[in-house]
Amino acid sequence: MVRTYRSALREEQARQTRVAVLDAASRCFRRDGYHTTTMKGIAAEAGVSAQTVFAQGGKAALLLAAVDRSLVGDDEEVPLLRRENMNLLVTEQDRAAKLAQLRLVALDILPTAGPMMWVFREAAGADPEIAEAWQEYERRRFEDYRAVVASFGPFLRMDLDRAVDVYWSVACFEVLDKFLRVRGWTPEEFADWLLEFVDRALLNPAPPSASPRTRG
Known part of the structure; x- marks a missing residue:
């Protein structure tokens, strides 16, 4: 003992x-x-x-x-999709609840990850080992985002490949930096905007009773 x-x-x-x-x-x-x-x-x-x-x-x-x-x-070494908050997002079947969980995931990840992503990308420009890791990170980000967008399948207004490309281009640290650092948005404001963007740009119009729920 x-x-x-x-x-x-x-x-x-x-x-x-x-x-x-x-x-x-x-x-x-x-x-x-x-x-x-x-x-x-x-x-x-x-x-x-x-x-x-x-x-x-x-x-x-x-x-x-x-x-x-x-x-x-x-x-x-636990994949992102096996983390509790991401698993809840992917497995949730209710449209409004999925959007609310997406907002929580954005608040949990993007504000803390954004500054480190800038450091990561800067280092990748001059270090081959880190450059290889950056490429792997981008590959995994795309695959993770594909799983997230695919989980919205019944609600998508466009084909999956196009929807993944759009989401991957928007939900990234470069866009986050412009909103938070350059324009002075709060993480909560960015998360609200991301939720509304996904709801309006990627999903079919929802019935009035199924509008996205936010948790402030």
């Missing part, structure tokens, strides 16, 4: 250390940019030794883990 307890304690301490390092790396990447950030700088930000930071992976690995955390809150 003592060994089990000590093992669990060490695992929890290791997890907390990794969280601290990744949170510090995220702050450094967003504040200073990927290329300017150093492992020593991350260590200072986290209040740990450089050796502790290197134990979590190289700088590219830390960036990719930080990107994952910005998207789903952790760096566990």
Whole structure:
């Protein structure tokens, strides 16, 4: 029993250390940019030794883990569509409830992921390893969006391929940045706009009683 307890304690301490390092790396990447950030700088930000930071992976690995955390809150290898909020969105059958869940997903992901996506794309421009990861990320984003749009199948006003292309082009961090950073919208305002866009542009007109429900 003592060994089990000590093992669990060490695992929890290791997890907390990794969280601290990744949170510090995220702050450094967003504040200073990927290329300017150093492992020593991350260590200072986290209040740990450089050796502790290197134990979590190289700088590219830390960036990719930080990107994952910005998207789903952790760096566990669990596909996005298997996450609870996305699973609820895909499996929900009621039109209004699906749109309301889409708004919640947008609020949960886009505001936190947007800044890290800029860092990610900037780094991909000069680092082949990260560039390959960026291409994989874009491939997965398209496939995830396809699953989301396909789940609206009975309500779509256009063919699936066209609807996926439209949604993929709009629900991206470049558009998010223009609304939030450039024009000063709040995440809630953006989420409301995205819901209305999907409802009006991608879906057939709903009966008066089936208008989208928002949760403020």
